[in-house]
Amino acid sequence: MIAQYMKELMGSRSASAIRRMFEEGIALKKVHGEENVFDFSLGNPDLDPPEKVLAAIEEVARDRAHGAHGYMPNAGYGWVRDEMARKVSSEQGVEVGGQNVVMTVGAASALNCVLKAVVNPGDEVVVPAPFFAEYRNYVRNHGGVLVEVPPGDGFSLDVGAIGARLTERTAAVLINSPNNPTGRVYRRGEIESLAEVLRKHAESCSRAPLLVCDEPYRAITYDGAVVAPAFQCYDDSVVVTSFAKDLSLPGERLGYVAVSPRCSFASELVGAVTFSLRVLGCVNAPAFFQKVVAKSWDAEVDYSSYERRRDLLMEILDRVGIEYARPEGAFYLFCKVPGRFSGGDAEFCDLLKKHLVLCAPGAGFGGPGWFRLAYCVPESTIVNSERAFRAAVAEIG
Incomplete structure (x- = not known):
């Protein structure tokens, strides 16, 4: 039998929210088209490894020395x-x-x-x-x-x-x-x-x-x-x-x-x-x-595209009326559930999912009343998501 605490963890909504949203996103994209699903669920860096890393991979791969x-x-x-x-x-x-x-x-x-x-x-x-x-x-x-x-x-x-x-x-x-x-x-x-x-x-x-x-x-x-x-x-x-x-x-x-x-x-x-x-x-x-x-390890990496996408997403949230904490690093926006929304962060994430926006409830991070958006996604996803955020906010009145 599976250990009881593992059953509890596997069935916990907060314990598996990020990965579940990510997997749901894959399914939703098959139904609605990839361009119509706005998946901010997983912090999966989308920059390619720098050239120095790729060159090192090729060099190490050529090593046929014994052991x-x-x-x-x-x-x-x-x-x-x-x-x-x-x-x-x-x-x-x-x-x-x-x-x-x-x-x-x-x-x-x-x-x-x-x-x-x-x-x-x-x-x-x-x-x-x-x-x-x-x-x-x-x-x-x-x-x-x-x-x-x-x-x-x-x-x-x-x-x-x-x-x-x-x-x-x-x-x-x-x-x-x-x-x-x-x-x-x-x-x-x-x-x-x-x-x-x-x-x-x-x-x-x-x-x-x-x-x-x-x-x-x-x-x-x-x-x-x-x-x-x-x-x-x-x-x-x-x-x-x-x-x-x-x-x-x-x-x-x-x-x-x-x-x-x-x-x-x-x-x-x-x-x-x-x-x-x-x-x-x-x-x-x-x-x-x-x-x-x-x-x-000392390869030069240009992270400016993350900063550009951060700024772009903040501008969109400003326009639709969603508050957030301005990030100084990483590639996440921690956003506040609108005060006029009657439910919690999980319910608000469900509302966003209804409009094909996928994100992670804040309770899983020890931040109830908030939700996380990972902006390491294509700029087109960020730009096109504005209409979905706007429709979700409009729905709560």
Whole structure:
């Protein structure tokens, strides 16, 4: 028999809303025509990988050396880890060595390995809302409890509220910048304030929570926003990330965990994350794309088309009267359900679907009363969606 909690998750509307909408979109396009369905459901980057990545793929594919596709150390090829350390050092402003990097099967694997390494059954992971919907499942995978903390103004970090939720069972605080679903980029001052709260908590209970920074959208920012370097602000911190969004390689499942060299248990944590790769069944990150990314991680990418589409969609929503939080990064708009609508965010998404607009309810992200639009879609989808948004808003009067 299927485990009861899995049955509950599989049947939960909020737990599967994004993928279900995406699959419904495929079916609706067959009925109504692709140009008449406006699918903003899935954050699937639509830029092609940069030329440097494609050239690296071709180069690695020509390698016929004996053992080229065999096992390597669980944490990844040493030279690849060194390259990732060079990348992290440039982002964090702190010298990181390859021994502090573990290659993983995407950011999801990275997060699960970190949580497996630090969460005891019943431990808590504190996360500011709204957040990536899968966090609930990832924490539960390891017997943990997700503690949701409301955001501050403009979806900023409410550091005081986070501090109030810290307990002796707090294993980690998990933040995502740029944030999915809001696109908010946390300021350095917010990270410094959070670090101070975490240090004071550690002094009071002798347990320093690990600060986990989920950063797959780090490179995709607008309006001069800069992702703050956590390693400079808080010693017991890690970065988990992937190359799914910045290099447009979501299907290749390649990411890493980088542990701050200042972490009080850095070596032990790297070892635990590496061991977690084994016990979670990943074994190691894909050999082929470890080599590809090590040769091309610094490829130049033009993200201006995302910014252009962001601006275009905001203009449309302004005209039809739907409020939203202006994103500073990633490729999502978090929009407010109109106040005059009598139902919740799921019901409003149903209304939009009636007009062939597909999006994700905010409740699944810990943001009830809101809904998420992923604008990594063709410009024609955005332009032509205005009539559908307008018709949906008109229907509620």
